[in-house]
Amino acid sequence: MKMMKPYVWLQTSDDSIQQVEQEIAMFCPLICQEIIQKGMGSSKNCAICLPQQVSPAMLSLILDYCRFHQVPGRSNKERKSYDEKFVRIDTERLCELTSAADSLQLKPLVDLTSRALARIIEGKTPEEIRDIFHLPDDLTENVEVEEEHVDDRSVDDLLSFINGNDGGKLNILTILIFVFT
Amino acid sequence: MDPEISSSTRLAFTFRIVFLTWNYFVARDGNSQRGRAPSEFPCLTDMDLDRISYLPGHVIDQILSHLSIKEAVRTSVLSSKWRYKWATLPNLVFDNQFVCVAAQDHMIVKNKFLRTVDHVLLLHSGPINKFKLSHRDLLGVIDIDxxxxxxxRKAVKEFVLEIWKGQRYKIHSCLFCCQSLTHLELFNCWLKPPSTFKGFKNLKSLDLQHVTLAQDAFENLISSCPMLERLTLMNFDGFTHLNIDTPNLLFFDIGGKFEDISFESTFQLAVVSIGLYVNFEINQSRFRGSYSNLLKFFVNLPNLQRLEIQSYFLKYLAAGVVPINLPRPCIDLSYLSIRINLNDLKEISAALCLLRSSPNLQELEILVTLEFSNQFSVGHLGVAEMVAIVNCDGMQARQEEQTLMITHNYCWEDVFFSCPEMRMRKVKIDGISGIKPELDFISFLLLHCPMLERMTVIPVSNIGTELMRQLLRCRRASRQAEILYLDS
Known part of the structure; x- marks a missing residue:
């Protein structure tokens, strides 16, 4: 039988290797599988190679999360308020964290971060969302083709449906015209 | 304008745009992939900063699933990468949030709703996990078929249909062939399973409210869902005899008018809430002899953990012979809630039988029904219950009976002379008006519950301080017991 060791060796995307408490690392199903099924991580030479998405910075964030939730006896309220603070980071890091957590199959964290990302998107105009996430505004080019076909009567309809009642730019909306008319 | 021509023109137009945009994106995606190859450029481009677009599809689905479908579909105008990300959204929820227009005209709202559901379904690709239709202006229209x-056909797992307006909508027979269903929830629907109906082999949760279903169809439905774990039945018609025969049932919540209820092979059932909305007294004459509803009810419920007895159901349980004890105590019962008329001897003895037979009860809630006209006013009962009461002739009967019962000099100590101590920690008594049977009951509980930690007393409104004074005088078996008096 394998001896359970208190520490485990992990290799992050930048090829650096670090030692972390096994008990905490085991929270990530992917790491858990590597340890139990493949016997990896017991020494520096056979460090567990983490997915590309896991940078050292993300690993340290994820381990913080696991460390907090691994402590037994915390109340739901405590956990909730920790979670809330935990995802108060800039959106780029939030996306990176989501991606890293997903690659480690850490479902509760993916759930938490995707909820946070949804909250950011919620209630914003497409322009605002594009700004926040640095999305390319590459849909307007083909709009001109369609614009001449736009049925005037449906624009109001469309605006109110898509943007609530706050109005919005016609050009980006015409794209959706076939969805909502 | 001829609507048919108009819609066909629109359809042609639609396809044209789809075609145009599709061409455009095919070309564009090709370019962007070629453009991305030399990634060693030191400066950060938008593409490097745009991290959210490159998250795996299932994660994007998860993000979008936290948004309303309206907001999710709106993401298609963000960028070319987001064009169809919403289209794989596994959960499609069309509710009030989904269409909000300034127009107050219900026809406009309705038409928009119908059109939009059509289009979303047409553009959606991939599996549908959940389909929910619930809009306050939705009638049972043919489009739902x-x-x-x-x-x-897309093997939906969760199907929720709530028809808020109009007559019961007849469920399309194809739904009864949908073996992928794990959760089915219907409101204001008429269920008529085809003769070929073989049951829902994977159904775990069934919630039927304001439904019409024939007696034989109901029996067939319940007994042919072997995996069923949760069953909710509220305000139904077409069936009045409930024989619940599902071996995996854990949770059962029912409220409606029915004549009798029995359980078979429900050995796992742990949480039960039953409200009988019709005064059972009308049929009381049937229960002569040694027949006992209490014994019949509990015989197949060995694992009961939580039990709520609402409306007239205690009266139903008290019909026939009321035993002193149940032959097999409810060992696991930790929570019990009872609506009781403390002027009704039979109801009291049925409640006492339950208390005697629940040795591990931790929490007891008593909802007191005394004066009919006051107690059944707003706040104590749901609308459905009130409608049920108004509809039945029970009101007169209850008031008459009250005057009869009140002449009995009922003594709690006599009844519980040889009663083992009760282990309740929490007791809540709601609807107290301060009359003697209530005070007797409270002082009896305080005297016989040595483990009691808290008793919450909620009086009816506009009651003086006399009740409080009386409560202070009560002796308590438990040293820690506190009495919480919640005056409104």
């Missing part, structure tokens, strides 16, 4: 057929 088409959507039902579509989602049942």
């Amino acid at each position: 088409r959507w039902t057929l579509h989602v049942s």
